[in-house]
């Protein structure tokens with residue numbers, strides 16, 4: 338049986354381990370974390386394998402056939418270089434790095450080694466992707482309105498932008514990535530942020546809220562707002578709206594897709610209502626709802642494992658080189674935030 342190892346036995350590592358426990362055709366062979374108890378707790382939960390604090394020692398001892406790298410954003414670099422040097426196919430969590438130079442160097446070495454890779458953009462494996470793409474193909478999208486607002490995660494590193502990349506890079510990258518996947522590539526971003534609303538979290542230095550205006554290569558615009566100021570779920574309705582002239586689709590990632598389309602001409606019986614303005618939810622509009630089915634995270638992991646077992650990476654929806662482009666999209670926002678200027682996204 339092929340052997341699988343994990344580096345980084347924290348929150349997302351456990352999420353992946355829970356998936357692996359449902360698979361019978363791979364051996365859970367090695368677990369590495371700089372905190373030994375965490376690695377050993379994973380070995381115990383797996384009922385197999387051994388805990389390590391040094392990934393090179395683990396590689397020497399276990400000789401894994403594939404590895405899941407589930408470390409915090411600031412910790413990327415040496416682990417990937419060593420993994421590539423040993424030609425071990427790897428799945429790496431997003432964001433794949435905090436610097437584009439580093440991500441490009443890793444990408445280059447992956448290409449030279451011809452290695453199978455994947456990254457943690459599990460939203461790409463949702464059954465909602467297909468109807469969203471269909472809607473976008475059938476309607477010319479003018480405007481994308483995206484909101485992701487939540488609270489501040491518990492991990493210490495998250496609170497420091499130098500360690501996490503900030504909320505755009507660390508979290509809302511999922512939204513930036515899915516927009517790229519279903520819609521198209523960005524050209525330019527312009528981001529503004531604000532602070533001072535969250536005053537009760539020690540050591541926190543990221544923005545409470547940012548709003549990014551995106552111009553896409555095809556001319557459409559987006560407004561992408563991301564906030565961690567919320568203390569309750571009622572603070573905002575997190576979703577991605579794809580708006581055409583006569584219809585719209587609201588994508589609630591990994592939850593549901595609602596498509597609103599006109600059945601007949603918009604209501605024109607009031608001189609106070611401009612045609613089409615506010616009529617989208619009104620009379621004459623169809624409202625089709627698609628629900629999330631299955632576990633996209635499980636499918637994402639399984640797809641990588643199957644790719645390694647078969648040697649065929651064609652079903653992987655987010656290989657490393659593509660994840661680098663989503664990183665570039667979000668890092669451009671950080672640059673704009675810092676400079677106060679629009680920034681062209683470097684997708685090369």
Ligand SMILES: NC(=O)c1ccc[n+]([C@@H]2O[C@H](COP(=O)([O-])OP(=O)(O)OC[C@H]3O[C@@H](n4cnc5c(N)ncnc54)[C@H](O)[C@@H]3O)[C@@H](O)[C@H]2O)c1
Pocket residue numbers: 344345346347348349350369370371372375392407408409410412430431432457458459492507
């Ligand atoms: N795909 C998703 O939806 C999703 C969800 C949550 C987190 N993530 C990503 O996963 C990554 C980790 O997040 P998390 O919430 O699991 O963090 P975490 O802090 O809970 O876990 C990270 C673990 O890595 C260990 N670690 C740090 N440096 C290491 C090193 N050099 N060698 C070995 N172990 C090391 C830490 O001790 C910790 O146990 C982040 O990049 C985050 O963005 C992705």
